[in-house]
Amino acid sequence: MAGTAPVPEVTLREYGPAVSVPLAPEAGRALAASGILRSATPDPGREGHWLLRAGSRVGAVRTPGGPVVRITPKTPVSRLFFLLGFSLDPARAWRDGREGTVDTGAYDDVVPALAHAVERRIDAALLRGVLQGYREVEESALVVRGRLREAEQIRRHFGRTPPAEVVYDAYTADTAENRVLRAAVERLLRLPGVPGTVRRRLAHQRVRLADALPLTPGQELPRWRPSRLNARYQPALRLAEAVLRGTSPEHRPAGAQPLAVDGFLLDMNKLFEDFITVALREALREHGLTARLQDPHHLDTAGLVRMRPDLVVRSGDGRVPLAVVDAKYKAEKADGLLNADLYQALAYATVLGLPEAHLVYAAGRRPERFHEVRGTAAGPGGRGVRLYQHSLDLSREPVRLLSALREIAGRLARAAPRP
Known part of the structure; x- marks a missing residue:
């Protein structure tokens, strides 16, 4: 079909607009089932083309029967x-x-x-x-070296030698x-x-x-x-x-057949979460506090609804929760609010019995804002639970990024109720 010859390589941008690409139906369906992209659907306006839209994964992969898909990140x-x-x-x-x-x-x-x-x-x-080191080796040998594996000698050779079933420590680069x-x-x-x-x-x-x-x-x-x-x-x-x-992940929805792809993909959601939580954990140590990453809890008393805040700040001995943080690799909406995130943060604060919770975003219009929740004024000083939203501009120099995270860590340490 004219104008629909497959392309060897497709370049998309992380969370960028959809790109119309000529693809064979099998290659398009394979990409749609892979989970690599945010979406892959037939282009209603161009026969033989598919609309490909990237999500949070960046890198490059080669798909069976399809093109190399290269996804460039928004962050340098x-x-x-x-x-x-x-x-x-x-x-x-x-x-x-x-x-x-x-x-x-x-x-x-x-x-x-x-x-x-x-x-x-x-x-x-x-x-x-x-680097070399010692590694235990088990083998059949014509001469006895190390220790004789008596059980294997009897099972395999009825006690006769040679060969001998031996085990020894080898100094090797393996x-x-x-x-x-x-x-x-x-x-x-x-x-x-x-x-x-x-x-x-x-x-x-x-x-x-x-x-x-x-x-x-x-x-x-x-x-x-x-x-x-x-x-x-x-x-x-x-x-x-x-x-x-x-590399070579098998991305597939539940129940689908595995689709092998050859490449490397970084999930920016996970990368941002790891960076924020690890950096805050390290900075909180300067204040004598500990932190647990992906700290498991339950929302309900029956223990049926699980929840895992990205980071829970705890006392030096790790026993008492003092603050809670969740990292969000997303931009604010036009009105500056992300209601689902606020509800999630409120649930964390409620379960942990804390007067405030913190959300850290990869972008935003203001460095910090907060919302005081109605009907929660039983906290210290009669103040309601506060939900803080922090913004971290990833285009800033690394030293400034770390300085901003130190400031957030200091904010957590100052606000944390002491046992």
Whole structure:
């Protein structure tokens, strides 16, 4: 059909307007079922075209039988990776508060910046050589090495030797840390849009990590524990795990068949929530307070309706709730109100017995506003429950972002009722 030839790549903008794209019906339906986009529907005005609209996920994915879908973020890529780097390693980022916490090079697209950042961190991790460690090995051998596995020897060989079923500790580069790094490198090499220079450097890192076994598809990530020995690996490991959790997701509605997509997607809703809660938790420690992220509670006395505030500020011993915060990656409506958010915040304050609750948005017209709730004047001094709305402008420099969050943390600490 003339004018409806499939396109190899589609560029959308996070929460931007719908784009009409020529797609085969199967590719359009696959995108609609994937959950990658906010919406994917046939274009009523153009036969053979689909209207694609992006939501909160940014990055790039390659779909079976369809185009590469590239979704650009509203936030500058360097700032986006500052948020990611802070969430992964708050101690380092809070200390220097600069965008260079994650080196994205000169790239202004998510996937190239990510590939560059991971490769640079892996290169720094391997600067003093590939980390080695002891790993327990079980195998059949012609000579006895280590300990004889007596039960396996009897079960498999009726007690005869050789071969011998042995177990021993091997000093090897096939460690959990190296497996994670190698898996991240291999995932990045398969992503669409990785620049050639970065791809070549990633291939070099794969050679350096060749002694680590590749992960089996669907296998859980190997578990590693932070220690003095792997301290130089830790920045690379945290970013590598973020890559592996954000690549090749299976997005599908309940009951639908899985649709495999190959790529990397960052959910800006989750990224903003992680950044706000981790930053506030770190800042509240300066006031001698603790914080719990995703603190579980129930709305009703029967315990049937669950609720999880993003962050609950607690006393130093963690026993007494003092304040509650929810992060919202959205802009205010034209009238400045988001009623559903206010109702949710009021429910949190009511269940926790607090005189106020706080909402932190990624954008807004005023730095702070509050609403006093009718019929709740039984609080301290006869004042009703107050619902505060804070706005955090993500276009600001990292140092100013952290300063604004310190101010909010101080506001929480001053207002918190002391036990």
